[in-house]
Amino acid sequence: MFSAARTVFARRAFATNAVAVEGFTGAVGNTPLIYLKHLSEKTGSSIFGKAEFQNPGGSVKDRAALGVVRDAEDQGLLKAGGTVVEGTAGNTGIGLAHVCRARGYKCVIFMPNSQSQEKIDLLRMLGAEVHAVPAVAYENPANYNHLARDHAKRLSNAIWTNQFDNTANAYAHYISTGPEIWEQTRGDLDAFICATGTGGTLAGVGKYLREKSQGKTQVWLADPPGSVLTSYITSGGKLTERSGSSITEGIGQGRITDNLATFVKELSGAFTVPDEKSIKMVYELLDTEGLYLGASSALNVVAAVELAVKLGKGSKVVTVLCDGAYRYQSRLFSKKWLESKGLEGAIPEHLKKYAVL
Ligand code: PMP
Numbered sequence: 001m002f003s004a005a006r007t008v009f010a011r012r013a014f015a016t017n018a019v020a021v022e023g024f025t026g027a028v029g030n031t032p033l034i035y036l037k038h039l040s041e042k043t044g045s046s047i048f049g050k051a052e053f054q055n056p057g058g059s060v061k062d063r064a065a066l067g068v069v070r071d072a073e074d075q076g077l078l079k080a081g082g083t084v085v086e087g088t089a090g091n092t093g094i095g096l097a098h099v100c101r102a103r104g105y106k107c108v109i110f111m112p113n114s115q116s117q118e119k120i121d122l123l124r125m126l127g128a129e130v131h132a133v134p135a136v137a138y139e140n141p142a143n144y145n146h147l148a149r150d151h152a153k154r155l156s157n158a159i160w161t162n163q164f165d166n167t168a169n170a171y172a173h174y175i176s177t178g179p180e181i182w183e184q185t186r187g188d189l190d191a192f193i194c195a196t197g198t199g200g201t202l203a204g205v206g207k208y209l210r211e212k213s214q215g216k217t218q219v220w221l222a223d224p225p226g227s228v229l230t231s232y233i234t235s236g237g238k239l240t241e242r243s244g245s246s247i248t249e250g251i252g253q254g255r256i257t258d259n260l261a262t263f264v265k266e267l268s269g270a271f272t273v274p275d276e277k278s279i280k281m282v283y284e285l286l287d288t289e290g291l292y293l294g295a296s297s298a299l300n301v302v303a304a305v306e307l308a309v310k311l312g313k314g315s316k317v318v319t320v321l322c323d324g325a326y327r328y329q330s331r332l333f334s335k336k337w338l339e340s341k342g343l344e345g346a347i348p349e350h351l352k353k354y355a356v357l
Contacts, residue, residue: 024102027056028066029176033184034321038288039301045308048189049301049321050181053293057098058091059323060177061250064200065095067172068161069103083108083158087145089197089250090119091323092163097126108158110148115249118327137242138254164198165258173204181205181318182212189213191268193220193307194300194320195251196229199260201320206263218311219263221270222303222319224278224296227252229260233270247275247341248295249328271306273299276346282325282332283351294328297321333357 021027031054036047052060072078083106084096093109100107107128111120112135123130131151136142145164152160163169181192192209196202206219223230224246231240242254256264281298285291297320304319311317331337334357338344347355 024056024098025066028062029055030180031055033181033318034289034291036285036289036301039305043305043308044313045311046314046316047301047304047308048185048316048318049291049297049304050177050318051321052177053297053321053324055095057095058327059094060201060320061088061091062095062098063172063176064163064169064198065092065099065161068163068166068168069096069099069105071166071168071171072159072161078105078159079157080104081157082106083152083155084161085110085148085152085155085158086161086163087111087143087148088163090115090123090327091250092161092198093123093128093130094119094126096161097123097128101127108148108151108155110144110151112144116328116331118330119249122327163200163259167259167262169198169200170204170207170259170262173201174208175204177201178205178208178212182209185316185318187212188316189217189318190311190315191218191220191307191317192319193222193303193317195222195224195248195296195303196253196260197250199253199257199263203259203263205320206266210266218268219266220268220303220307222300223270223272224248224252224299225272225274227254227272229253229256230270230272232256233264233267246278247331247343248278248299250322251296251299271303273302273306275341275343277302279332279338279343280346280348280351283347283354286325286354287351291321292325293321294323294325295332297323330357 031051034049034051040047055062085108087110097107109128110131113132114135149160152158209217226244226246278295278299281302300319304317308315308317335355
C-alpha cells in the first residue's frame, strides 16, 4: 500500500509500543527521553528531558495520582464508588480526575486560587468538584491541604490522598520513572536534576538512580525563587522563613515533605533559578527544540544546562519536562501578563514574536 521508503521513514519517525494498554491508567508512564539537541551542542554536553508531558493526563503527576490511588485500593481504604479528595496546585488533581473517571470514583480538589485558569477549567471539565481557595501558607489552617484533609474526614467512603506526605507518590517514580530513565540512558548518566513540589519525582527517581549506579549518578535539586529548599540543602539543614514568589507553578516548598525527607541526605547540591531565566527558556525551547512546555520544565532545563556546565564537557544530565504550556498559555504567552510580572525584558527580541496573546 505504501512505498518501501515511506515505511522505513515511518519506522524511524514514530515510536511504537508493541502491545495495547488498558485504559487511561495503562497509558501512564513509558514516556520518551528527549535528547535536547541545541542545548547539548551549545554546552558540549548531553542534556536529556524526560517527556512527562506525554502522559495521558498531560503531566508528570499522572504517575503519582495513579500511585496514591492504587495504594489506597490495595490497603482497602478506597472502596467502589468512593471519593478521592486532594489538595493540589492542579496537575495531581488533573491526574486524579482522570484516574477517578476511569475507575468510578468521585474527585474533589482544593487548590490555591493563584493557579492558572486553564487548570481550574480542565479539572471541572474532567468532572472534579473544584474549590479554588485563597493561597495561604501551610502553617495557616485555611491552607488548601488542610482543607482537603478536613473535607475528606467529613465525607463517608472518602480518602485524602495526601500527595505531599504519602510516600506512595515517590514510590510510583521509584518503580516507573527511575527504571525508565536508567534503561533509556543504559545507565550512562552523570546526574539527574529537577525541581520539587511534593518531592515525589526527585526522591523516587533519585533513590532508584543512586541505588542502580551504586552512588555514581549525582542527584541535584533545582528551586524557584520563594522556595526554602536550596538554602536548607546548602546550609546543611537550616529551615528559613518562606519569602518571595515565582511565576512557576507546582514547584517550590516551604518545608521538608515526607516524600523529600526519604531522600534529602543523598542530594549532591541545589540551586535557585530566577524567573527571568525560566521564562526565557520557555521561549527558547519552543524556538530551538520545538517543545511547548510549562515554566517548571523550563526551570528544570535551565538547571540541567547549568549543572552540565559545572560537571564539564561531555557530561550527561537528565531532567524532567513536567507538562505542556497549554495549561498556562494565557499567562506565559501574554504580553500583558509578562509586563505585569516585570518579565517582558527577559524575552530576547527575536523570540518576542511568540507572545501572541
Ligand atoms: N512541575 C509541575 C508543573 C507540577 O505541577 C509539579 C507538581 N506539583 C511538579 C513539577 C513537581 O513534581 P513533584 O510533586 O513530584 O515534586
